[in-house]
Amino acid sequence: MTKILVTGANGQLGTELTEALREKYGAERVLATDIRKLEGQEGLFEVLDVMDAERMLALVKDYGITQIYHLAAMLSARGEQNPELAWDLNMNSLLNVLNIARSEKLDKVYWPSSIAVFGPQSPKKDTPQHTIMEPNTIYGISKLAGERWCEYYHDKYGVDVRSLRYPGLIGYKSTPGGGTTDYAVSIYHDALAGDNFTCFLDKHTYLPMMFMSDAIQATIQLMEAPREAIKVRSSYNVSAMSFSPEEVAASIKKHIPDFKIDYAPDFREKIAQGWPDSIDDQAARSDWAWKESVQLEDMTEIMLREIKLMQTI
Numbered sequence: 001m002t003k004i005l006v007t008g009a010n011g012q013l014g015t016e017l018t019e020a021l022r023e024k025y026g027a028e029r030v031l032a033t034d035i036r037k038l039e040g041q042e043g044l045f046e047v048l049d050v051m052d053a054e055r056m057l058a059l060v061k062d063y064g065i066t067q068i069y070h071l072a073a074m075l076s077a078r079g080e081q082n083p084e085l086a087w088d089l090n091m092n093s094l095l096n097v098l099n100i101a102r103s104e105k106l107d108k109v110y111w112p113s114s115i116a117v118f119g120p121q122s123p124k125k126d127t128p129q130h131t132i133m134e135p136n137t138i139y140g141i142s143k144l145a146g147e148r149w150c151e152y153y154h155d156k157y158g159v160d161v162r163s164l165r166y167p168g169l170i171g172y173k174s175t176p177g178g179g180t181t182d183y184a185v186s187i188y189h190d191a192l193a194g195d196n197f198t199c200f201l202d203k204h205t206y207l208p209m210m211f212m213s214d215a216i217q218a219t220i221q222l223m224e225a226p227r228e229a230i231k232v233r234s235s236y237n238v239s240a241m242s243f244s245p246e247e248v249a250a251s252i253k254k255h256i257p258d259f260k261i262d263y264a265p266d267f268r269e270k271i272a273q274g275w276p277d278s279i280d281d282q283a284a285r286s287d288w289a290w291k292e293s294v295q296l297e298d299m300t301e302i303m304l305r306e307i308k309l310m311q312t313i
C-alpha cells in the first residue's frame with residue numbers, strides 16, 4: 001500500500017504537490033513534513049529537519065512510508081548568499097533520503113533537479129538532455145552532484161529514484177522563495193495590486209518556465225510510469241514555454257493596460273545569464289509521454305483570475 005512522505009511540503013512546489021498526491025492517493029496516505037508547522041496546517045503533518053537522518057528514519061518506520069518526495073532545498077538566489085549552507089542542506093538531505101530508501105527498501109523516491117545544472121558553456125537554445133554541464137551557482141553545482149548521486153544509487157543499489165529538471169515554476173497557491181525565476185510570480189501579484197513592478201532581470205532575459213499544474217502533472221506522470229520506461233536516472237529535461245520579462249509584461253498589459261514595469265537587474269541577472277533560454281525535452285516526451293498544457297497567454301489569464309479571487313475571499 002502506497003504511503004508517501006513529502007519533505008518541504010509547505011514550499012511553493014510542496015504545497016501543490018501534497019494537495020495533488022492527497023487527491024490521488026487519499027489524505028491519510030500522504031504525510032506532509034517541513035521545518036515548521038504553519039498556523040492552521042491541515043492534514044497529516046510532522047515537523048522534520050531534513051538534515052536529521054534519525055528523525056527521518058523514525059518517521060519512515062512509524063508511518064510505514066513506501067515513497068519519499070524530497071522537495072526541501074535552498075534555491076539559486078538564496079544559495080549564492082550562503083553557499084556552504086546551501087551545499088550542506090541540498091547534498092546531505094538528499095543523501096539521508098537515498099540511504100533510507102536503500103536501507104528500508106522504499107518503492108520509489110522523487111527528487112527535483114533544475115535547469116540550474118546547466119551553465120554558461122551549455123548550448124543556450126534547446127539545451128539537450130546530455131551536453132556540457134558546468135554550473136556556476138552553488139545551487140546548480142548541488143543539483144548536478146545530486147543527479148550523479150541519484151544515478152549512482154539507482155545503478156549500484158537499485159534505488160528507484162526519479163527526477164525532473166524543473167524550469168521556473170509559476171503558480172498562484174503559494175509564493176516561491178529564494179529563486180531567480182521568482183519574478184515571474186511576483187509580477188502578477190504586483191500587477192493586481194496596481195503597483196509598478198521593478199524586475200530584477202533584464203527585459204530581454206529568456207528563461208524556461210512552467211505553470212504549476214503542468215509541473216504537478218509531469219511529476220505524477222513520471223512517478224507513475226513503469227520502471228522500465230525510465231531510461232534517464234540522473235534527471236529528465238522537461239519544458240513547457242520560454243519567455244522574457246518584457247513578454248510576460250506585455251501579456252499582463254492585455255488585461256491591465258495601465259500596468260507598468262521597469263528594470264533594475266541585480267546579481268540574479270548574472271545567474272539567469274548562465275542558464276538556458278529554452279530546453280529540449282525529447283527524452284521525457286518519448287520515454288513517458290510528457291506533454292505540457294499551458295502556455296504564456298493562458299497562464300496570465302489563470303494567474304490574474306485566481307490571485308484576484310483569493311484577494312476577495
Ligand code: AKB
Nearest residue numbers: 075076114179180181
Ligand atoms: C530558481 O530560480 O532557483 C528555481 C529553479 C529554476 O530551479 N526556480
